[in-house]
Amino acid sequence: MHLQQLRYFVAVAETRHFTRAAELVHVAQPSLSQQIRALERELGADLFLRARGNITLTDAGEALLPLARRILADTETARQEVQEVAQLRRGRVRLGATPSLCTGLLPDVLRAFHDRYPGVRLLIEEGGSHDLVRELARGALDLALVVLPLRTPSPALTTVELLREDLVVVSSPETAPPGHGRGSARRVRIADLEGERLVMFRHGYDLRELTVEACRAAGFEPDFAVEGGEMDAVLGFVRAGLGVAVVPRMVAERAGLRVTPLAAPVPSRTVALAHRSDVAPPRAARELQRLLLER
Numbered sequence: 001m002h003l004q005q006l007r008y009f010v011a012v013a014e015t016r017h018f019t020r021a022a023e024l025v026h027v028a029q030p031s032l033s034q035q036i037r038a039l040e041r042e043l044g045a046d047l048f049l050r051a052r053g054n055i056t057l058t059d060a061g062e063a064l065l066p067l068a069r070r071i072l073a074d075t076e077t078a079r080q081e082v083q084e085v086a087q088l089r090r091g092r093v094r095l096g097a098t099p100s101l102c103t104g105l106l107p108d109v110l111r112a113f114h115d116r117y118p119g120v121r122l123l124i125e126e127g128g129s130h131d132l133v134r135e136l137a138r139g140a141l142d143l144a145l146v147v148l149p150l151r152t153p154s155p156a157l158t159t160v161e162l163l164r165e166d167l168v169v170v171s172s173p174e175t176a177p178p179g180h181g182r183g184s185a186r187r188v189r190i191a192d193l194e195g196e197r198l199v200m201f202r203h204g205y206d207l208r209e210l211t212v213e214a215c216r217a218a219g220f221e222p223d224f225a226v227e228g229g230e231m232d233a234v235l236g237f238v239r240a241g242l243g244v245a246v247v248p249r250m251v252a253e254r255a256g257l258r259v260t261p262l263a264a265p266v267p268s269r270t271v272a273l274a275h276r277s278d279v280a281p282p283r284a285a286r287e288l289q290r291l292l293l294e295r
Contacts, residue, residue, distance in 0.1 A: 137154060
């Protein structure tokens, strides 16, 4: 079994088309087909069901696909690790983070990393914790900043807690304060948000789940004025006076909005740094990991 054969196999599995796969990996289609057949002979099983205009994976192909992706990702990681020269003058780090952490935590840390290692490329992927864990598991990321607890904990991941952060309410300075007439002048309870129109994140967003769970624990269903946005969109909608939102304090302090702390028990989130347990992150990623842990 050769790495080239696995690359060809993954290309066909993702495109479901031999000609397009050949174009993707820059090889003639007959050569690609020949290598796929050689791989099938070696494994003793068909990997694809071939019908005119319809290529699908067999059960054996479905079983091989995640393993092939991981092998190729690990090979790329090894290549990057070996190619890094002394003093980290070259390399890359593939970092995943939730949008709120990209807004609040990462800018200062990445600036410090870039100042120290200007030759290292930083590749950032935004997503919810669930999506980032999946990308880590398949080898598409070196590190990820996720919110604990994970909905589906994975024994293949190592997580290190970075910080715990309170949530606060943000609102437009041009509108009445949240919970006006019910909460104190300086703090409001989650229960005081009953009847407030909330600007809510999309499904799958960690902050959406935290907010909805906190409202339900306080005995009411939240009322959404707008829902479905990412962090920048939510802050923009709040700034326009469409409603209030519950966001991490770190984000709120940079948003230029009215910030109202929440009264005890204050909802909070735990942010952790995650990486695969079975493969050590590349050297450049380990340096970024150290900066994040020292922040």
